[in-house]
Amino acid sequence: xxxxxxxxxxxxxxxxxxxxxxxxxxxxxxxxxxxxxxxxxxxxxxxxxxxxxxxxxxxxxxxxxxxxxxxxxxxxxxxxxxxxxxxxxxxxxxxxxxxxxxxxxxxxxxxxxxxxxxxxxxxxxxxxxxxxxxxxxxxxxxxxxxxxxxxxxxxxxxxxxxxxxxxxxxxxxxxxxxxxxxxxxxxxxxxxxxxxxxxxxxxxxxxxxxxxxxxxxxxxxxxxxxxxxxxxxxxxxxxxxxxxxxxxxxxxxxxxxxxxxxxxxxxxxxxxxxxxxxxxxxxxxxxxxxxxxxxxxxxxxxxxxxxxxxxxxx
Amino acid sequence: xxxxxxxxxxxxxxxxxxxxxxxxxxxxxxxxxxxxxxxxxxxxxxxxxxxxxxxxxxxxxxxxxxxxxxxxxxxxxxxxxxxxxxxxxxxxxxxxxxxxxxxxxxxxxxxxxxxxxxxxxxxxxxxxxxxxxxxxxxxxxxxxxxxxxxxxxxxxxxxxxxxxxxxxxxxxxxxxxxxxxxxxxxxxxxxxxxxxxxxxxxxxxxxxxxxxxxxxxxxxxxxxxxxxxxxxxxxxxxxxxxxxxxxxxxxxxxxxxxxxxxxxxxxxxxxxxxxxxxxxxxxxxxxxxxxxxxxxxxx
Numbered sequence: 001x002x003x004x005x006x007x008x009x010x011x012x013x014x015x016x017x018x019x020x021x022x023x024x025x026x027x028x029x030x031x032x033x034x035x036x037x038x039x040x041x042x043x044x045x046x047x048x049x050x051x052x053x054x055x056x057x058x059x060x061x062x063x064x065x066x067x068x069x070x071x072x073x074x075x076x077x078x079x080x081x082x083x084x085x086x087x088x089x090x091x092x093x094x095x096x097x098x099x100x101x102x103x104x105x106x107x108x109x110x111x112x113x114x115x116x117x118x119x120x121x122x123x124x125x126x127x128x129x130x131x132x133x134x135x136x137x138x139x140x141x142x143x144x145x146x147x148x149x150x151x152x153x154x155x156x157x158x159x160x161x162x163x164x165x166x167x168x169x170x171x172x173x174x175x176x177x178x179x180x181x182x183x184x185x186x187x188x189x190x191x192x193x194x195x196x197x198x199x200x201x202x203x204x205x206x207x208x209x210x211x212x213x214x215x216x217x218x219x220x221x222x223x224x225x226x227x228x229x230x231x232x233x234x235x236x237x238x239x240x241x242x243x244x245x246x247x248x249x250x251x252x253x254x255x256x257x258x259x260x261x262x263x264x265x266x267x268x269x270x271x272x273x274x275x276x277x278x279x280x281x282x283x284x285x286x287x288x289x290x291x292x293x294x295x296x297x298x299x300x301x302x303x304x305x306x307x308x309x310x311x312x313x314x
Numbered sequence: 315x316x317x318x319x320x321x322x323x324x325x326x327x328x329x330x331x332x333x334x335x336x337x338x339x340x341x342x343x344x345x346x347x348x349x350x351x352x353x354x355x356x357x358x359x360x361x362x363x364x365x366x367x368x369x370x371x372x373x374x375x376x377x378x379x380x381x382x383x384x385x386x387x388x389x390x391x392x393x394x395x396x397x398x399x400x401x402x403x404x405x406x407x408x409x410x411x412x413x414x415x416x417x418x419x420x421x422x423x424x425x426x427x428x429x430x431x432x433x434x435x436x437x438x439x440x441x442x443x444x445x446x447x448x449x450x451x452x453x454x455x456x457x458x459x460x461x462x463x464x465x466x467x468x469x470x471x472x473x474x475x476x477x478x479x480x481x482x483x484x485x486x487x488x489x490x491x492x493x494x495x496x497x498x499x500x501x502x503x504x505x506x507x508x509x510x511x512x513x514x515x516x517x518x519x520x521x522x523x524x525x526x527x528x529x530x531x532x533x534x535x536x537x538x539x540x541x542x543x544x545x546x547x548x549x550x551x552x553x554x555x556x557x558x559x560x561x562x563x564x565x566x567x568x569x570x571x572x573x574x575x576x577x578x579x580x581x582x583x584x585x586x587x588x589x590x591x592x593x594x595x596x597x598x599x600x601x602x603x604x605x606x607x608x609x610x611x612x613x
Contacts, residue, residue, distance in 0.1 A: 015451040141593035146585040252456025293454035
């Protein structure tokens with residue numbers, strides 16, 4: 001297990017190098033240079049040269065790339081050419097907001113998706129089952145940016161309800177902080193919980209066909225106990241691992257949700273720097289996201305072993 | 315030939331048996347899959363709408379008018395937007411963008427993914443390992459982030475958008491295909507094909523490919539919905555279909571949100587259209603999976 005984890009960690013290195021080289025070289029192919037973007041059209045040739053020197057943009061691409069890495073190892077992911085701020089500082093400021101959004105919507109995904117999936121499987125082919133299944137397909141189909149817009153604006157039109165506009169820390173005022181985050185988190189959770197519901201349903205159905213479930217029933221165990229103790233424990237193994245994978249997907253969704261609800265998180269930062277063609281920031285953020293996604297995938301793979309002792313790593 | 319009761323059946327019982335016609339088979343399947351039929355109807359309407367857009371649309375989707383923000387009426391059944399453009403016509407023409415990007419992106423993604431899955435699963439070894447690590451690193455990114463990074467690099471025109479969305483969905487298809495091919499490779503008919511002296515290319519494309527076509531079709535159908543969503547999301551963020559081309563995603567952003575309290579129809583109709591189309595493809599995909607690939611049923 002430990003050697004497996006170690007080998008996987010080592011395998012991350014070539015992937016990270018590959019991704020960063022790709023991004024770094026592709027970024028330079030794009031028309032429009034950072035100096036003009038940062039200084040404006042009126043800047044003189046001299047200004048531009050000074051700017052390029054200051055940000056080492058006049059050096060060759062490999063040198064720039066290596067310089068960037070040596071900065072990264074010193075804890076500096078690069079600095080924004082447009083905003084003149086450090087990516088690391090910005091990340092530190094914005095990460096808590098994004099994390100809160102992700103964790104809240106993960107919780108919502110679980111408490112919506114798993115119970116609905118179990119009900120749908122236990123009552124297979126009933127009207128309730130059909131309603132839940134149709135709702136879940138609809139949940140996957142509705143675009144999150146549209147749902148978010150409706151959930152943001154409709155309550156304000158119908159009931160004059162507006163969530164608190166200025167950001168409040170969870171530790172200062174948990175209630176208004178939750179008010180602020182619950183709608184975006186729910187919007188983000190809709191698609192994910194629909195997927196989890198479908199997976200839970202099929203997994204429960206599969207487990208229920210097993211002989212040991214029949215044994216449990218025939219020894220007179222109450223149906224509720226059969227479901228909770230025998231079915232769920234086994235059926236939830238694939239669900240938990242997919243939840244881990246969904247966490248990565250939620251980061252993608254957060255980009256859109258943060259834009260709609262104007263939450264100053266990492267996703268909005270990413271979008272804004274794409275608009276500004278702020279290459280150092282994009283490069284730094286891509287590195288950060290790559291590492292995050294690879295680590296999530298590794299944790300998901302490792303969790304198989306903890307949840308299901310039959311799985312051995314080689 | 316005797317039945318359980320011991321009576322012998324007249325032989326002509328078998329002679330008169332004719333297999334049900336294709337049409338009847340289709341009807342029987344359709345009755346079992348009402349949701350799939352609904353999905354198919356939505357998809358057919360979408361296709362007709364975009365092919366005959368110029369005939370069906372009452373107005374020019376980009377013509378600007380003084381009649382701005384009028385609520386739905388006889389002349390403008392879906393109302394007009396802040397620039398006085400007819401929303402029904404924009405919804406109709408927007409279907410062209412969605413369908414075009416969806417179809418071509420899915421084609422690129424499915425063909426690319428299928429080729430990678432096919433060769434990687436068939437040859438195995440070092441080739442497979444390298445390709446899979448590459449796919450893993452792409453799979454690590456959520457599709458929308460991958461598409462965003464590529465848009466940041468390549469820029470956004472409709473044709474680039476098709477390519478970007480197509481590339482973003484390759485790894486998912488590749489992984490599923492590889493799994494299917496690995497299972498299929500063990501079959502006896504592959505061994506007998508090899509015994510007759512067929513080379514790798516022939517085995518891959520003449521023998522394995524036809525047998526894994528069902529999962530490919532199923533994946534492609536649900537990917538159509540997914541890639542339409544990706545296009546819409548990118549356009550909503552302002553990084554997708556560039557104006558003035560009508561796109562449901564772009565029409566839902568900016569002013570549609572700003573004017574929502576006064577002109578909700580601006581955001582309602584394109585949103586409903588988009589949701590219905592994606593729902594249609596998802597329902598159709600689910601139904602196709604049940605019909606074409608019974609192994610995946612209930613998944």
